[in-house]
């Protein structure tokens with residue numbers, strides 16, 4: 001595909017897995033209404049996730065395409081006890097964690113997406129995170145003109 005991943009903190013034994021997955025993701029349909037991922041991003045830190053989703057974000061059409069992720073989201077208060085149990089498991093087993101709501105918001109902001117809604121249901125472990133491409137900031141370039 002002529003596209004490679006060169007993350008600095010990726011162990012050699014999983015590099016090939018990432019490259020295989022990226023080859024599949026590089027075939028993303030451009031301008032689709034929806035792109036969906038379940039239980040993929042939770043396995044990786046933000047920097048690797050941004051590489052995984054790069055082709056999807058590039059393929060998305062502004063004000064039309066949605067990126068929907070079905071993952072655990074830990075809110076600031078009132079978290080589901082199953083979700084916090086998995087969070088503890090991640091800590092004990094992998095020195096890792098599940099993402100909080102703020103973690104997801106900042107991850108998608110870094111990637112240029114805006115979270116439109118997080119859909120959660122009582123006693124359901126995971127939530128649907130609905131994202132769109134963020135509108136470009138009309139004032140961004142003006143600050144350089146002052």
Ligand SMILES: C[S@@+](CC[C@H](N)C(=O)[O-])C[C@H]1O[C@@H](n2cnc3c(N)ncnc32)[C@H](O)[C@@H]1O
Nearest residue numbers: 017018019021022025037038039040043044052
């Ligand atoms: C826990 S499974 C979830 C599988 C499936 N999405 C589901 O919901 O049942 C994690 C999946 O992440 C995918 N995966 C692992 N590393 C990936 C990467 N770097 N990029 C994209 N997908 C990856 C693998 O295909 C693996 O099956």
